[in-house]
Amino acid sequence: MNILRFAGFALVGLLLLAPAAAQAQSAPAHELGAVIDTRHSHARGPEVLAVTPGGAAQAMGLLPGDRVQSINGISLRDEGNLAARLDHALGVQGQTVRLDVLRDGEPLSFSGMLQPAAREPSRGCGYVSDRDPTPVVSDDIHAAEITSIDGDSTPLDPQNRHRLPAGEHVLVVSEKIGLQYFTRGQLRQRNLMQRRTLARAYKAIVVTVEPNMRYSIGAKLDRNAMDNDAMRANAYWEPVVFKERAQECR
CATH class of the missing domain: 2.30.42.10 (PDZ domain)
Structure with missing residues (x-):
């Protein structure tokens, strides 16, 4: 496509x-x-x-x-x-x-x-969003940004939600974890990794969208993977769906 x-x-x-x-x-x-x-x-x-x-x-x-x-x-x-x-x-x-x-x-x-290739007929639509409030303290879920959906770059202006037909979709996500969650040394390794790896600093997640459902996308911080090697390997976080809720889609 x-x-x-x-x-x-x-x-x-x-x-x-x-x-x-x-x-x-x-x-x-x-x-x-x-x-x-x-x-x-x-x-x-x-x-x-x-x-x-x-x-x-x-x-x-x-x-x-x-x-x-x-x-x-x-x-x-x-x-x-x-x-x-x-x-x-x-x-x-x-x-x-x-x-x-x-x-x-x-x-x-x-x-x-x-x-x-998947050829399921359209069964309605749903939403994905990177703008929903994230439960940072309780579950180590932090802000993220959806940069593309099924190969289509998302708009530069922030969108409250993205409407998608029901079915599987590939989201490319970047993490927006606050600086306060890293030590000075971890920030240095993170910045070096992001400059060196470019596209590999982004991660993909497949979301199966059900009709009339909204999926909140975030970045889950792994506090057990924050040593220098893990930071350099971009292994300290993963994109996740941290909340699903019903929302009518037309």
Whole structure:
């Protein structure tokens, strides 16, 4: 699914990878389960922003921050119209896929099978929100920001809620944990990690949206994973749904 949206004055282009989506009128038969940044061509290839937990990309070993250099032998380095090329590359060998990537400068190859795309008919709608009050003290749940939904960048202006059709959705989330919850040394490691890892500082969560339900998204701080190694590995938090409640959606 090739998605372009105006966000303020910036045109944001992200791709939730599913083969032949741009050419097909109906939903694709198979999907990779990875969110790829198609905004800019790059000599090292486009960057993986997120992978769907349990999806084909995760099973093959693809990680956020990887640079995809080629898919099924088709180069994605310094090429125009990345979204169309990605769709074409995924579609040339049917359900099988081979990816050549760079991870921290090291070339790696992955291969596997794409997964059947979910084709459930729409059963209504629900909401996700990162603006709901979070029970910080009681459960170590802190503020978070939903940066994209199913590969579509969220608006730059804060939204009270995001309306979604019922079904599974991939949310890419960044943590907004207050500075007071870290020591000076932990803050230093956190800042270094965020500058170094960029996309890998964000994490993906799959939310199954039921009709007429609202899901509150937060960042859960793991106080047992705040040593230097854990901070550098971005292991000190996870995105969570900390509250579900009924809300009519039309």
